[in-house]
Amino acid sequence: MAIFKLKVNRKEYQVDVDPSTPMLWVLRDHLNLVGTKFGCGMAQCGACTIHLDGIAVRSCITFVDSVGDKEITTIEGLSENGDHPLQQAWIEHDVPQCGYCQSGQIMNAAALLKANPHPTDEEIESAMNGNICRCGTYTRIKAAIKTAANS
Amino acid sequence: MTIVKTELNRRSFIKSSLLTGGGLLIGFNWLAAACSTSASKGQSIPDEWFEINGYLKIGENGVVTIMSPNPEIGQNVKTSMPMIVAEELDVDWKNVLVEQAPLNTAIFNRQLAGGSDSIKQSWPGLRMAGASARKMLMDAAAKKWNVPVEEITTELGILYHKNSGKKAGYGEVASAAAQLPVPKEVELKDLKDFKIIGTSKKNVDGHKIVTGQPLFGLDYKKEGMLIAMIVHPPAFGMKLKSFDATDVKTKPGIKDVFQIKIFNDDYKPQWCDTTSFTELVAIVGNSTWEVMSAKAYLKVEWEPFADYKIAMAGWGGDQLVNVPAGLESTAEHNAKMTAASAKPGKIERRDGNPEEAFKEAAKVIERTYTAPFLAHTPMEPMNFFADVTADNAVLIGPIQSPEYMEKTLAARLGLPLEKIDIQMTRMGGGFGRRLYGHFMVEAALISQKVKAPVKLIYTREDEITFGIYRPAYHALYRAALDDKNNLIAFHVKMGGVPENALHANRFPAGAVDNYLAESWAIESNISVGAMRAPGSNFNAVAEQSFLDEVAEAMGKDPIQFRLDLLKRAKENPVGEKNDYDAARYAGVIELVRDKSGWEKDSAGKNRGVAAYFCHSSYVANVVDLTGDKDNPVIQKVYAAIDCGIVVNPDAAINMTEGAIVDGIGQSMYGQLTFSKGQPDQDNFDSYRLIRHTEAPKEIEVHFVQNEIHPTGLGEPPYPPVMGALANALYKATGDRYRHQPFIKNSFES
Structure with a gap:
């Protein structure tokens, strides 16, 4: 066990965990931020996507001792009032079915739009290809990303 | 009013x-x-x-x-x-x-x-x-x-x-x-x-x-709650022999390690109790990562089990199910299915004199279709919270069949029904997997043993290798044409491991004078259950692909061919048990024909059509695709649906879009194979699901407007798109796609 100081969603936290603990479980078990989801544990599905200094990473393989002083953003901190253009577009297009993968989809899309504010359809598909939606909401996700990009 | x-x-x-x-x-x-x-x-x-x-x-x-x-x-x-x-x-x-x-x-x-x-x-x-x-x-x-x-x-x-x-x-x-x-x-x-x-x-x-607020079972927390995971046999056909928890218990955060037994010896399981692994090792600790990491240190010995029989209380009455011993493989399943299909099956329906008609036929078309086992893979792995005390049990989490599982829990815990409280969280998908709630019993037994509230969590590997799978299916279709290319007889023989997908009274039964439906099944110890549109999720692909081939052999347009058969079924049906409404069936085919511009706009397009009836609703699809065998691009999917009154139209469109993407993904890529009883795939690096780049570029959904009370939509839009896809792939490549998954399959490779 070791003490780690973390900056999550603009707040400072301190946790006492094993250094090999993935951020996914630090967030979910220790910081009570459960919006980041467990899907595969091996960076294959994208449900656990968070931002490290604005870059989308898979928190299931991002170990707590590798974070250092980088700023962590989770779905809970993507916007102050849940009104990020992507969150609004997700509601407008009524994207979710079961909803479980959607926080990961939104976090991945937010990093995409930050790097490429007006992606083409192909760029969206390819950037989002690591995020699985088992319910099959892909066409709506793409439409919502385009709506957010145009807002 | x-x-x-x-x-x-x-x-x-x-x-x-x-x-x-x-x-x-x-x-x-x-x-x-x-x-x-x-x-x-x-x-x-x-x-x-x-x-x-x-x-x-x-x-x-x-x-x-x-x-x-x-x-x-x-x-x-x-x-x-x-x-x-x-x-x-x-x-x-x-x-x-x-x-x-x-x-x-x-x-x-x-x-x-x-x-x-x-x-x-x-x-x-x-x-x-x-x-x-x-x-x-x-x-x-x-x-x-x-x-x-x-x-x-x-x-x-x-x-x-x-x-x-x-x-x-x-x-x-x-x-x-x-x-x-x-x-x-x-x-x-x-x-x-x-x-x-x-x-x-x-x-x-x-x-x-x-906004990521807590909604799902996995998100549930209670003060003092412990985390539990299970260790299950690595292969179907194996059971627990012994285990040594000495090492695990030394790992940080680990509270207890013990064996649990899912059913009492005299218990007669219900349909929702399906499970292959009734004796498990439970590991309980403070946090998820501690338990997940410690799991690797458990020393376990497994042993093959002998044949046994289990009395299942089913919807159709009690039945004695034989569970054979052995470590099964996909190669062995395929060989057994091929052999079984060559023998006569159990006759499930016979109209006219099909044997005679096939003898007299000018031409007989015979094709075989197969599909592999599938795992459900809902995005939220199995999990459940349980807090069991001497006189009360509280269970909170994702479950599709709470009122049935309440009975199972009451029996196992020895509590009256009213002392079992089940609360349902939003589910991160299920597709049928969460009808089988053995994980609730596991969570309850673990809580009872450690005398504390517990949340049981499966890893993705647990979820895929401890499945209640879609069975592996096999179908032989035959059609007899006379010398004027009229369809005079139709024969389907369906089998599977461990059950088949036959719906003997479905279309084209009722539309052909001479009709024969047979079935067979091969026993297995691999647990299977309902997956989205059970049976239909194979039937629609096989039958609708075959009808496409028959129409082609007859020189008929595939839509007109189906409409002609349905006209016959409506005006002068063969037999009395036909389970579909021919007019509603034809209605969705006509609607998809018109909306896709089938008659005017098909030139130069690689188009396939299919239609299917299941779960009381009717769906027809047209699929347009470009590209080639190695890189098909699905440009557009049309769907025409008759599910009666649509309560929430945009949500109904969303579910239809999802079913279409799901159907394309499962038929193109879905496959669970076995070697020595062990699933060869255990996570998303080996078990392939459809992704963004592979989804259709566009989906257009139309509903028949009528005043029929709602007839259901969760499953019906899933099966037919797979048939339409197979037929469109044929147009694009010149090859018929008869074996799933379409891009790679164990049967032919």
Whole structure:
């Protein structure tokens, strides 16, 4: 066990965990931020996507001792009032079915739009290809990303 | 308007507080936060609620809370079921809050997510719940104003008495209405007067989903809760011999390691108790990562089991199921299926004289179709919270079959039914996997042993290798043509491991004079169960691909060929047990023909068509694709659907789009194979699911407009697209795709 100081969603936290603990479980078990989801544990599905200094990473393989002083953003901190253009577009297009993968989809899309504010359809598909939606909401996700990009 | 008697659902309209036990309170605050939802933002929460019946309560300010009775699995019933109540209550949807109901069989009927039946079966009850509450509010207003109730009208949550000019919001009379007796009969609205049903309403959990608030079983927490995981046999055909937990117990955060036994020896399992692994090792600790890491240090010895029989209490009565010993492989399954298909099967339906017709035929077309085992892979792995004490058990989490699992839990824990409290969280998918709730029993036994609240979590590997899979299927189709290319006989012989997909009385039964349907099955120890549109999810692919080949051999357009058969089935059906409505079937084919411009715009396109009937609804698809064998690009999918009245159109379109993507993904890539009893795939690096780049570029959905009561939508849009895809792939590549997965398959490689 070791003490780690973390900056999550603009707040400072301190946790006492094993250094090999993935951020996914630090967030979910220790910081009570459960919006980041467990899907595969091996960076294959994208449900656990968070931002490290604005870059989308898979928190299931991002170990707590590798974070250092980088700023962590989770779905809970993507916007102050849940009104990020992507969150609004997700509601407008009524994207979710079961909803479980959607926080990961939104976090991945937010990093995409930050790097490429007006992606083409192909760029969206390819950037989002690591995020699985088992319910099959892909066409709506793409439409919502385009709506957010145009807002 | 329709007048209906309320007897049918009378128990539902009695106040729920009289019926629910105090045991529901544990964990209730978390659920109140996670499971109640604003239909839209900005309602003010009332100071006081008045319960009108088990389905709804009204606040003094007119805000209404409607309970959504059925488990929410992504099919959006948490929005659409309350919409139906709100419609008959005649209230403004903006003033509706929705809460997930707990399991309460005293109030609610059929709290099950399965069979595409939530809306279909609850339609009358939900309407009566709203209508009877409206009548009680009208009775209360009539009493207050001292006027005949017949003169009271309602609109958007306001009661009016036109002659006197009096009006009152529902909230103003809710207190009085709550004291009145339940009416003996109520008026239901005419369909033409619907204001909510048939309009698109946003998912009531949408805001919570996109902001990452706790909603799912995996998100549930309780003070003092421990985390548990299970270790199960690595292969089907194996059982636990012994284990050594010495190392595991030394790992940080680990509290206990022990064996659990899912059933008592004399227990007769129900259909929802399907499981291959009844003896497991449980590891319990403080946090998820500690338990997950410690799992690797468990030393376990497994051993093969001998043949055994299990008495299952099924829907069709008790049956003795033989579970053979052995470590099975896909190669062995395929060889056995090929051999079985060459022998006569069990005759399930025979019309005319098919044997003679095949003998006389000028041409016989014979094709074989196969599909592999599939794992359900819902995005949220199996999990459940349990808090079991000597005289009470609370279970909270994602389950499709709570009212059945309640019985299993009561039997295993030795508690009366009323001491089992089950609360349903939103489910991160299920697709049938969460009908089989052995994980609830596991969680309960672990909690009972450690005497603490416990959340059981499966890893993805547990989820895929401890499956209740879609069976492996095999089908032989034959068609006989006379010398003028008329279809004179049709023969289907279906089999599978360990069950087949035959629906003997479905189309084209009823449309061909000489018809033979046979079945066979090969025993297996691999556990199988329902996956989205069971049976149909193979039938539609095989049958609709075969019909495409038959139409081609006859020199007919594939749509006209199907319509000609359906015309025959409608006007002069063969046999009496045909389970489909030929006119509705033809209706969706005509609709997809027109919407896709099949007759005018097909030139130069690689198009395939298919249509299927299952779970009481009818769906037809046209698929357009470009590219080649190695890189097909699905440009557009058209869907035409007859599922009766559509409650929430945009949500229905969403579910259809999802079913189409799911169908394309499973038929193109889905495959679970076995070597020595062990699944060869165990996570998303080896078990392939469809991804963004592989989804259709465009999906266009059309519904037949009619006044038929809703007939279900969760499953029907899933099967036919796979057939349409196979037929479009043929157009693009010149090859027939008869074996799934289409891009790679164990059968032919």
